Amino acid sequence: TQLLEQSPQFLSIQEGENLTVYCNSSSVFSSLQWYRQEPGEGPVLLVTVVTGGEVKKLKRLTFQFGDARKDSSLHITAAQPGDTGLYLCAGLPIYNFNKFYFGSGTKLNVKP
Amino acid sequence: EADIYQTPRYLVIGTGKKITLECSQTMGHDKMYWYQQDPGMELHLIHYSYGVNSTEKGDLSSESTVSRIRTEHFPLTLESARPSHTSQYLCASREDRGNYEQYFGPGTRLTVT
Numbered sequence: 001t002q003l004l005e006q007s008p009q010f011l012s013i014q015e016g017e018n019l020t021v022y023c024n025s026s027s028v029f030s031s032l033q034w035y036r037q038e039p040g041e042g043p044v045l046l047v048t049v050v051t052g053g054e055v056k057k058l059k060r061l062t063f064q065f066g067d068a069r070k071d072s073s074l075h076i077t078a079a080q081p082g083d084t085g086l087y088l089c090a091g092l093p094i095y096n097f098n099k100f101y102f103g104s105g106t107k108l109n110v111k112p
Numbered sequence: 113e114a115d116i117y118q119t120p121r122y123l124v125i126g127t128g129k130k131i132t133l134e135c136s137q138t139m140g141h142d143k144m145y146w147y148q149q150d151p152g153m154e155l156h157l158i159h160y161s162y163g164v165n166s167t168e169k170g171d172l173s174s175e176s177t178v179s180r181i182r183t184e185h186f187p188l189t190l191e192s193a194r195p196s197h198t199s200q201y202l203c204a205s206r207e208d209r210g211n212y213e214q215y216f217g218p219g220t221r222l223t224v225t
Binding site (some may be wrong): 100 | 118143145151152153154155157160162170200202204206211212213214215216217218219221
């Protein structure tokens with residue numbers, strides 16, 4: 001069982017649609033990060049959330065950290081083909097500051 | 113922009129060869145990590161380091177070894193490459209204060225024939 005459950009695993013949508021990716025756990029995190037990765041490249045950090053209830057916006061992307069710091073969501077408004085990629089969440093649990101635990105990823109394909 | 117570098121970016125090598133994947137960062141981070149990832153799949157932690165002269169095995173068993181003689185350098189070595197080692201290897205380093213942000217290098221795509 002993974003510490004961070006990420007859903008959905010796959011998402012194929014049309015350009016202009018909205019979508020939400022979820023990252024859930026029963027553990028509390030001191031820091032949770034979202035990454036986007038393109039094939040053959042390393043993950044690129046999009047955002048870090050650290051405060052319960054925090055909401056951060058990055059253009060058409062909205063990130064939310066749950067009040068209890070156990071879950072997070074990524075919402076994309078009016079998706080574009082350039083949003084296509086693998087989205088990963090990673091959490092640093094409060095009981096272990098040494099390493100991040102990753103979700104299994106969401107493969108997003110936005111069709112023109 | 114993250115200042116973390118990996119070389120080579122791509123490597124095709126025959127079975128039984130010894131290889132070293134290089135990773136360097138200029139951010140002065142103490143914590144560094146190696147992950148293994150098959151295309152489009154989840155990341156698996158194989159090694160990490162708290163700082164100079166510190167190395168730890170990760171969650172996924174790996175036949176590779178690592179060393180940390182300098183803060184900025186965290187190379188990974190495979191003594192005898194096998195086809196099962198074919199994968200993408202990602203190096204990362206992390207802040208030890210603030211938001212603890214982790215940054216990745218571009219990866220090395222290894223193919224063992």
